[in-house]
Amino acid sequence: MRLTPVGPGGPDPGSVDLTDSELYRSGDPQGLWRVMRARAPVWWQEPGETPGFWSVFGHADVQRVLRDHRDFSSEGGNMLSALGSGDPAGGRMLAASDPPHHTVLREVLAPMFSPAAQSGHAAEVRDAVRRVLQPLFDGRPFDLAEVTAEVAMAIVGPMIGVPDADRARLSRLTNMAIAPEDEAFRVRDRRTTLMTAHFEIFQYFADLLESPADISPHHMLGLLRNARPEGEPLSSDDIIYNCYGLLLGSGVTTPHVASAGLLALAEHPEQRAALAADETGIASFIDEAVRWSSPSVHFMRHARRDVEVSGTVIRAGEPVVAWIGSANRDETVFADSFAFDAARSPNRHLGFGMGRHYCLGASVARAGLTVFFEEVLRAGVDVTLTGEIGHLRSNTIAGFTSLPAVAVPVG
Numbered sequence: 544m545r546l547t548p549v550g551p552g553g554p555d556p557g558s559v560d561l562t563d564s565e566l567y568r569s570g571d572p573q574g575l576w577r578v579m580r581a582r583a584p585v586w587w588q589e590p591g592e593t594p595g596f597w598s599v600f601g602h603a604d605v606q607r608v609l610r611d612h613r614d615f616s617s618e619g620g621n622m623l624s625a626l627g628s629g630d631p632a633g634g635r636m637l638a639a640s641d642p643p644h645h646t647v648l649r650e651v652l653a654p655m656f657s658p659a660a661q662s663g664h665a666a667e668v669r670d671a672v673r674r675v676l677q678p679l680f681d682g683r684p685f686d687l688a689e690v691t692a693e694v695a696m697a698i699v700g701p702m703i704g705v706p707d708a709d710r711a712r713l714s715r716l717t718n719m720a721i722a723p724e725d726e727a728f729r730v731r732d733r734r735t736t737l738m739t740a741h742f743e744i745f746q747y748f749a750d751l752l753e754s755p756a757d758i759s760p761h762h763m764l765g766l767l768r769n770a771r772p773e774g775e776p777l778s779s780d781d782i783i784y785n786c787y788g789l790l791l792g793s794g795v796t797t798p799h800v801a802s803a804g805l806l807a808l809a810e811h812p813e814q815r816a817a818l819a820a821d822e823t824g825i826a827s828f829i830d831e832a833v834r835w836s837s838p839s840v841h842f843m844r845h846a847r848r849d850v851e852v853s854g855t856v857i858r859a860g861e862p863v864v865a866w867i868g869s870a871n872r873d874e875t876v877f878a879d880s881f882a883f884d885a886a887r888s889p890n891r892h893l894g895f896g897m898g899r900h901y902c903l904g905a906s907v908a909r910a911g912l913t914v915f916f917e918e919v920l921r922a923g924v925d926v927t928l929t930g931e932i933g934h935l936r937s938n939t940i941a942g943f944t945s946l947p948a949v950a951v952p953v954g
């Protein structure tokens with residue numbers, strides 16, 4: 544993860560494989576990204592184990608690629624894992640669709656994210672967050688990465704309609720889907736891990752879909768099943784792809800903002816004290832924690848026509864990867880970009896994306912993380928690490944697999 548400042552110099556862009564998941568676990572991609580921003584802001588990686596692709600690293604270029612859906616399509620898949628093979632969810636799942644279908648799907652899902660729908664879940668979310676935070680309050684040793692994984696499911700479980708009993712299993716399956724090479728989640732090999740994760744998540748929602756009595760019309764599955772976009776119901780496959788997309792989008796990102804935010808508070812007692820004294824600062828603190836941790840490392844697009852980006856022509860059909868983690872440390876946009884500043888303003892981070900595909904769940908993530916940090920601050924405890932940090936081995940999600948810790952009263 545990119546929590547450390549980097550010195551001058553750094554790796555040679557020519558020798559780099561940006562797809563290598565090991566880079567994100569044991570290396571520090573910020574060191575590399577800083578070099579790329581300075582020396583190769585629009586960069587073609589030659590074909591190797593994957594087909595060749597363009598990368599953009601600076602804030603302005605990342606923003607442009609993510610925002611400009613007319614020039615850059617999501618339908619060929621929006622992650623590096625789809626490179627070369629395409630995405631079977633292309634044109635069916637919200638995040639992998641272009642307008643006009645994207646607009647229709649987004650309207651179908653919008654009621655789930657309305658303030659009224661969210662306030663309906665607020666009490667349940669706070670109870671569930673308090674429950675999973677119990678190890679911090681009791682003074683027992685715990686693994687913060689496990690706690691925050693549960694917190695994420697506590698935040699989105701009620702709106703997605705996933706019962707408590709299934710949340711731990713689904714959380715593990717989503718991690719298998721985005722980090723199939725990580726020993727913490729791998730089952731035999733990469734391919735088997737991916738196939739198992741996809742099969743089990745799809746089967747889970749297919750089974751739910753077949754038991755209509757259990758489906759609330761206000762939850763994700765109910766909304767998708769009852770929707771009649773353009774007069775026709777969505778096919779079962781389309782419903783399941785979108786359940787998968789929502790589960791993945793929420794479950795694999797939110798925990799790492801919670802963990803990184805807590806670690807930042809422990810490292811900056813003065814910022815922590817200011818927040819405890821005035822909780823209205825939590826909103827900007829959360830945005831800084833999103834910028835700082837940037838759990839969504841990259842998103843991908845394909846050029847729809849020949850397009851010029853910062854003086855380089857990207858040909859129609861070529862893939863372009865927008866490195867969000869890099870853009871969020873762009874020193875031309877963020878003052879002292881390697882410093883954590885809970886009160887940073889303005890904070891034009893791209894952690895939730897930009898444009899039509901701007902994170903649909905951003906308000907849910909913000910509200911849930913607010914509950915999480917309010918509870919921790921009110922308990923008056925700080926987290927101290929007691930062992931090695933385990934970083935996720937993934938080029939898609941920056942996060943933690945293990946954070947052995949204890950909570951100690953704030954001194």
Ligand code: HEM
Binds near residue numbers: 794900
């Ligand atoms: C802090 C946590 C989160 C982060 C950092 C995050 C990040 C992102 C980013 C960067 C995108 C843009 C994808 C693209 O441009 O291709 C996105 C899209 C999306 N996110 Fe999130 N997300 C978070 C939480 C959530 C939650 C809690 C949910 C659901 C409850 C969610 C659901 C979605 C969906 C459905 C999309 C696709 C939107 C579209 O294509 O129109 N996310 N997210």
